[in-house]
Each structure stands twice: as structure tokens, then as C-alpha cells.
Amino acid sequence: AQSVSQHNHHVILSEAASLELGCNYSYGGTVNLFWYVQYPGQHLQLLLKYFSGDPLVKGIKGFEAEFIKSKFSFNLRKPSVQWSDTAEYFCAVKGRSGAGSYQLTFGKGTKLSVIP
């Protein structure tokens, strides 16, 4: 079965610090990869996605993620966080298995708190 692991439950950073949130998945085939962000009291919104091509993906608000196939990882990074980045971040993986179930799996999320 497909699974997604986010290593940190809660990360606390000061403004201007660099961010890296880990995401590892288990799936034997080709995948589509996503990071979603949920600001306090809001719904999940897409931050960035990877389907194919350049494994370094740039998203909105200065976020980027790198797909490392050999490590089954899709870590999220931002060089300098802002207070407004305080949110919960979800990694998600969709297996491209063709017919059958949709196979979209979310990680349990990482709460990011940025201290001004």
C-alpha cells in the first residue's frame, strides 16, 4: 500500500530562518507529488506540484521542492521564512497506476510556526 511520511509534526522557526520539511513516500511506480498548505482557519491550497521533468520545482511564495527518486523523497524548502508562512503543510502522493483506485495519499502534516 502507498504511504507518505512527514518527519516533523511541529517546526518552530524565527523569521528569516531557512526551512526544510521532509516528505518520504513508499510506492513502487511513477508518482505525481504535491505540497499543500493550510493557513489557520482556511482550506488546503496547492503550494507546488511535480509530475515530470526538472526535479526541482518552484511554487508560490518562494517555496521549492526537490524530487529525489532514489530516496523516494520530495522535501519542501524555503530560504527565508516569514511570519505569514505560519501554517500546516501537507505532502501528498498520487501513484500513476492506470486503472483502479485513485491512490492519492496525504501525509499527516507538519505545523510550521514562525516567530516574528
Place this chain on the structure above:
Amino acid sequence: DAGVIQSPRHEVTEMGQEVTLRCKPISGHDYLFWYRQTMMRGLELLIYFNNNVPIDDSGMPEDRFSAKMPNASFSTLKIQPSEPRDSAVYFCASSTGTGELFFGEGSRLTVL
């Protein structure tokens, strides 16, 4: 374009009452998902539809929960009878086949 539209945004009801949550997906999306989010359990997939047909309802907690999608532009999630432990935010999301989900703003349910 309008996004996924959910109603009501907030619902407060008493235990034992029927609750109906509604969702209008993005036009042209052939997948529709219902998720539940709580502090304790996080984000849980309840059920999803493809072309209006329920595909996987293994996440529906019990028989008190039911979901329908009578046409491509409307879905409901019903809880009957409701219980306090059903209090949560219920999200509807729609998608094409890529895995990118577009979420509605959620329905916050409080069962007293």
C-alpha cells in the same frame, strides 16, 4: 472561474439531528472527494466519486454517514443521526485525474 463551493460554512446542531452538507465541484472535474479534518485525527478521506459513481467509501466511519452524487455538479454528505464526535470540518474537493485537488472552504460542523 468559481472554485469548489460548499454549504453551509458553519452548522451547529444537536445530537440526534440530521445534517446535510453540500458541495458543487469545479465544472469539468470528474473526481469528487469528501474529507473530514479534526485536531485528533487530522485529515481523513471519507469517500470519493468518479463520474458520479462512488468508488471508495472505506473511510466512511459508520452507517450514520452517507454520500450521494446525483449529477456532475452536486454532491451531498449526510449524517443521520449526528453525534458530538462528528464535530469536525468537512472538506469537499474536486479534481481531474492528475491528483491535484481543489478544495472548498469547508463546512464546520458542531454537534452539541
